[in-house]
Amino acid sequence: MEVNCLTLKDLISPRQPRLDFAIEDGENAQKENIFVDRSRMAPKTPIKNEPIDLSKQKKFTPERNPITPVKLVDRQQAEPWTPTANLKMLISAASPDIRDREKKKGLFRPIENKDDAFTDSLQLDVVGDSAVDEFEKQRPSRKQKSLGLLCQKFLARYPSYPLSTEKTTISLDEVAVSLGVERRRIYDIVNVLESLHLVSRVAKNQYGWHGRHSLPKTLRNLQRLGEEQKYEEQMAYLQQKELDLMDYKFGERKKDGDPDSQEQQLLDFSEPDYPSSSANSRKDKSLRIMSQKFVMLFLVSKTKIVTLDVAAKILIEESQDAPDHSKFKTKVRRLYDIANVLTSLALIKKVHVTEERGRKPAFKWIGPVDFSSNDEELVDVSASVLPELKRETYGQIPVCAKQKLARHGSFNTVQASERIQRKVNSEPSSPYREEQGSGGYSLEIGSLAAVYRQKIEDNSQGKAFASKRVVPPSSGLDPVAPFPVLSVDPEYCVNPLAHPVFSVAQTDLQAFSVQNGLNGQVDVSLASAASAVESLKPALLAGQPLVYVPSASLFMLYGSLQEGPASGSGSEKDDRNSEAPATVELSSAPSAQKRLCEERKPQEEDEPATKRQSREYEDGPLSLVMPKKLSDSTDLASPKTMGNRASIPLKDIHVNGQLPAAEEISGKATATCSVSSEWGNPSRNTDVEKPSKENESTKEPSLLQYLCVQSPTGLNGFNVLLSGSHTPPTVGPSSGQLPSFSVPCMVLPSPSLGPFPVLYSPAMPGPVSSTLGALPNTGPVNFSLPGLGSIAQLLVGPTAVVNPKSSTLPSADPQLQGQPSLNLSPVMSRSHSVVQSESPVYMGHPVSVVKLHQSPVPVTPKSIQRTHRETFFKTPGSLGDPVLKRRERNQSRNTSSAQRRLEIPSGGAD
DNA sequence: CTCTCCCGCCACCCG
DNA sequence: CGGGTGGCGGGAGAG
Numbered sequence: 031m032e033v034n035c036l037t038l039k040d041l042i043s044p045r046q047p048r049l050d051f052a053i054e055d056g057e058n059a060q061k062e063n064i065f066v067d068r069s070r071m072a073p074k075t076p077i078k079n080e081p082i083d084l085s086k087q088k089k090f091t092p093e094r095n096p097i098t099p100v101k102l103v104d105r106q107q108a109e110p111w112t113p114t115a116n117l118k119m120l121i122s123a124a125s126p127d128i129r130d131r132e133k134k135k136g137l138f139r140p141i142e143n144k145d146d147a148f149t150d151s152l153q154l155d156v157v158g159d160s161a162v163d164e165f166e167k168q169r170p171s172r173k174q175k176s177l178g179l180l181c182q183k184f185l186a187r188y189p190s191y192p193l194s195t196e197k198t199t200i201s202l203d204e205v206a207v208s209l210g211v212e213r214r215r216i217y218d219i220v221n222v223l224e225s226l227h228l229v230s231r232v233a234k235n236q237y238g239w240h241g242r243h244s245l246p247k248t249l250r251n252l253q254r255l256g257e258e259q260k261y262e263e264q265m266a267y268l269q270q271k272e273l274d275l276m277d278y279k280f281g282e283r284k285k286d287g288d289p290d291s292q293e294q295q296l297l298d299f300s301e302p303d304y305p306s307s308s309a310n311s312r313k314d315k316s317l318r319i320m321s322q323k324f325v326m327l328f329l330v331s332k333t334k335i336v337t338l339d340v341a342a343k344i345l346i347e348e349s350q351d352a353p354d355h356s357k358f359k360t361k362v363r364r365l366y367d368i369a370n371v372l373t374s375l376a377l378i379k380k381v382h383v384t385e386e387r388g389r390k391p392a393f394k395w396i397g398p399v400d401f402s403s404n405d406e407e408l409v410d411v412s413a414s415v416l417p418e419l420k421r422e423t424y425g426q427i428p429v430c431a432k433q434k435l436a437r438h439g440s441f442n443t444v445q446a447s448e449r450i451q452r453k454v455n456s457e458p459s460s461p462y463r464e465e466q467g468s469g470g471y472s473l474e475i476g477s478l479a480a481v482y483r484q485k486i487e488d489n490s491q492g493k494a495f496a497s498k499r500v501v502p503p504s505s506g507l508d509p510v511a512p513f514p515v516l517s518v519d520p521e522y523c524v525n526p527l528a529h530p531v532f533s534v535a536q537t538d539l540q541a542f543s544v545q546n547g548l549n550g551q552v553d554v555s556l557a558s559a560a561s562a563v564e565s566l567k568p569a570l571l572a573g574q575p576l577v578y579v580p581s582a583s584l585f586m587l588y589g590s591l592q593e594g595p596a597s598g599s600g601s602e603k604d605d606r607n608s609e610a611p612a613t614v615e616l617s618s619a620p621s622a623q624k625r626l627c628e629e630r631k632p633q634e635e636d637e638p639a640t641k642r643q644s645r646e647y648e649d650g651p652l653s654l655v656m657p658k659k660l661s662d663s664t665d666l667a668s669p670k671t672m673g674n675r676a677s678i679p680l681k682d683i684h685v686n687g688q689l690p691a692a693e694e695i696s697g698k699a700t701a702t703c704s705v706s707s708e709w710g711n712p713s714r715n716t717d718v719e720k721p722s723k724e725n726e727s728t729k730e731p732s733l734l735q736y737l738c739v740q741s742p743t744g745l746n747g748f749n750v751l752l753s754g755s756h757t758p759p760t761v762g763p764s765s766g767q768l769p770s771f772s773v774p775c776m777v778l779p780s781p782s783l784g785p786f787p788v789l790y791s792p793a794m795p796g797p798v799s800s801t802l803g804a805l806p807n808t809g810p811v812n813f814s815l816p817g818l819g820s821i822a823q824l825l826v827g828p829t830a831v832v833n834p835k836s837s838t839l840p841s842a843d844p845q846l847q848g849q850p851s852l853n854l855s856p857v858m859s860r861s862h863s864v865v866q867s868e869s870p871v872y873m874g875h876p877v878s879v880v881k882l883h884q885s886p887v888p889v890t891p892k893s894i895q896r897t898h899r900e901t902f903f904k905t906p907g908s909l910g911d912p913v914l915k916r917r918e919r920n921q922s923r924n925t926s927s928a929q930r931r932l933e934i935p936s937g938g939a940d
Numbered sequence: 941c942t943c944t945c946c947c948g949c950c951a952c953c954c955g
Numbered sequence: 956c957g958g959g960t961g962g963c964g965g966g967a968g969a970g
Contacts, residue, residue: 172968175946202959214948217961234954234959316962360963366945391943944969952960 175211178370181219183209185374188239198239200229218317222371225321246398249329256326261344265331268340320345320361321368328378328395337383337392338365369393 173179184205188198202220206213220237223229227248229237256262323345327336342361372378377397382389 172944172946177945212948213959214961215946217959221961357963362943363945363964364962366943370945942970944967946967947965949963949965951962954959955957 176370177215177218177367178374180209180211180215181222181371181374184216184219188241190242192239192241192243194243199232200237200239202235202237218367219371221317222321222368223375225318226325226375226377228375249325249398252322252326253329255322256330259326261323261327261330262332264344264347265327265336265340268343317364317368320364321371323348324365324368325372325377328393328397329399331395334395334399335381335383335392336395337390338362338369339390341365 187205187208188200189196192198200220202213202216206216209216220229220231224231224237227240227244228242229239232238324336324341327341327344328334339358339362342358342365345361345365346357369378369380372393373380375397377395378393379396381392381394383392384390
């Protein structure tokens with residue numbers, strides 16, 4: 031085996047660009063985190079590539095055989111390689127470094143599969159063998175084997191926001207092998223991911239990776255369901271009681287109806303296949319359901335903090351007619367499993383709620399919250415609950431939060447800018463972080479209170495938006511219903527910022543940023559970060575989002591901007607967009623499928639297409655909203671890139687678009703904001719990102735209406751990008767269709783700017799980091815992101831940029847994140863694809879920019895179909911090969927039939 | 941000790 | 956029947 035592999039590699043091996051990463055890896059290796067590596071890998075070719083490759087390679091590597099016992103291994107061996115495998119090989123071959131690494135890993139790999147993962151990570155660090163040995167010897171600690179870590183690795187293999195075109199198939203076996211774990215573990219992960227629609231089962235042993243595109247929708251639906259179920263109340267009740275435990279009786283708990291039914295609904299919603307409820311038959315979905323419910327609890331919770339005991343109780347109650355307390359322990363175990371996955375997704379982080387009685391393990395939601403504002407009731411509940419919490423922890427609310435509170439709903443860019451300024455001014459030296467810092471993690475409770483307040487405030491302001499969202503009448507119950515609900519949530523955008531804030535302390539961020547350097551790679555060394563903050567494990571993740579953001583999103587913006595003017599790549603569809611929104615979307619983009627999937631579910635029957643679109647946008651953590659209005663052209667923008675994704679060099683893009691875009695922008699920009707800034711100090715590191723090809727894809731064009739305000743140099747380079755046009759959030763701007771919320775403004779630290787393609791216009795002052803130059807791309811072309819820490823970029827969404835809720839969090843905005851968290855609200859355009867930074871890395875919220883693309887690419891008929899129907903990628907074909915590039919392979923791929931589930935998907939149609 | 945949660949037995953189902 | 960799934964809970968690492 032080994033030989034073969036090597037050979038192949040050798041043959042292929044020309045070192046290619048990728049190597050870069052590999053190399054870096056080695057360097058980075060320090061950390062050990064596997065994640066990092068993987069993520070890196072991912073970034074490279076991120077999406078498409080399959081992470082698996084690497085991993086497999088490991089396995090494949092000679093060592094495999096020797097290695098061990100693992101069945102998986104055997105399998106692989108047994109199996110000649112699949113095409114996918116071959117691809118992987120090739121890829122690996124491409125970068126010898128990587129290969130080597132892999133090998134080493136494999137070698138070292140502990141006997142136990144389990145160990146592998148851990149081992150790998152270690153290896154990564156050390157590229158060297160010696161190190162490895164050590165690691166080997168070290169037994170993987172339990173932590174190393176933890177589901178959370180495993181999940182991160184798992185996630186690292188796939189792009190958070192895969193291009194629509196890309197379809198990734200997840201082979202459980204492969205994954206298990208690559209990660210060195212039993213399949214059973216993979217099931218745990220996949221089930222949770224599936225509950226959030228990040229993946230869907232395609233066939234036996236095969237899951238399709240959808241990425242986070244639909245996550246917002248999913249969350250929205252869950253939120254809705256949670257509301258319907260009155261989880262808030264339950265939680266509030268329990269919390270208040272403090273969980274005295276079991277005393278809590280749901281007597282009322284669900285007014286709606288049976289829990290069961292609800293549960294099913296959940297599932298359904300997740301999978302629109304009612305009919306098949308049979309599929310659900312059984313318990314099987316219990317974990318999924320449980321996961322969804324768990325998430326719902328967070329979404330419903332004002333505080334966004336859920337203690338395990340409360341969650342367990344609620345779950346027990348619901349799940350069974352006769353709640354067995356005896357199961358409490360078991361439930362808690364499961365919740366931990368789920369929580370680990372969710373943590374890896376950066377949706378929650380572990381915290382402890384200190385109650386009078388003592389500390390309780392709990393998790394805090396750090397994911398997007400805003401998709402819809404439904405706070406109203408929440409407030410009430412929270413009110414009751416919060417008080418207690420607050421006092422315990424601490425009370426102060428960070429300024430940031432207050433600001434946010436101020437109004438996330440619709441605020442103007444101007445406002446946003448003002449805010450920003452204020453902050454800056456207020457604390458010149460101290461970045462936002464500090465503000466947050468006050469809280470530290472300890473905040474939890476305090477944060478809750480803050481949140482609570484915010485919500486209240488927000489509600490008043492924000493409600494308008496909320497109202498927008500369409501609520502399907504009771505549809506919630508319907509399996510399908512849930513999705514339908516999605517309405518636009520202009521607000522949604524907001525979240526991103528919030529999360530990060532909470533989750534990561536500045537320090538962490540800094541460290542993080544430093545480590546990561548944010549290079550273009552974006553890879554993020556989450557792992558490293560994680561390592562740094564061990565305690566945080568989860569937290570890291572949470573913080574992570576930041577990481578991603580930058581590059582991709584920026585890129586996106588940039589691209590979009592460019593496009594606006596230029597539009598070259600374009601594509602066809604522009605018109606369509608405007609024309610028939612709904613249709614367009616679906617049909618239009620290949621990539622759309624993803625979105626579509628999401629959308630479909632929801633079925634927006636009601637909703638106008640526009641809404642949907644908006645939703646889509648939402649998906650991306652960062653969404654840039656670009657109103658298409660600019661011109662139709664903008665719409666167009668798209669796309670082609672999508673298809674190309676990797677192919678195009680960023681440079682080109684930059685070149686093309688850059689200036690013009692900037693100009694346009696500037697022109698548009700109505701306001702300029704100057705920020706004083708000292709956000710962050712720029713840390714030196716601004717590494718340039720490499721533009722990932724992926725990004726390229728993003729390039730699309732959209733039009734954005736952004737204003738780029740450069741901060742005077744003095745400001746630190748803070749630049750603000752405003753969307754010039756965006757209208758009030760709700761309003762649909764351009765086409766009128768979409769409500770857009772768009773990005774009100776983006777603030778960038780100057781340093782970062784340099785890299786930032788978009789905004790900078792040539793005019794940009796030089797402040798930008800020279801570093802940029804270093805990067806290959808240099809120049810405008812690249813937008814490299816400076817180290818996170820250094821650069822804080824702030825993107826404010828017009829509307830709610832700040833999400834109220836989240837905002838409440840103490841975090842400091844921008845900096846905290848260290849990363850630029852951009853939210854881009856996608857413009858409404860009809861189709862936008864969200865692009866993710868390549869680094870799939872983890873979680874993060876990667877920045878996903880929404881593009882408008884018409885049809886992204888080449889949609890094959892298949893894809894199209896799929897998209898509509900299946901919510902997600904159920905069709906095998908859609909999934910695409912893991913390794914293979916979707917392109918041909920996909921086609922070639924058997925589109926196997928869908929399995930039951932696949933079929934089901936159509937539910938959306940329903 | 942408690943908190944976590946890994947690990948894997950074994951029951952379901954499905955094909 | 957065999958294999959994919961995944962419920963479930965013992966028991967042990969970590970703190």
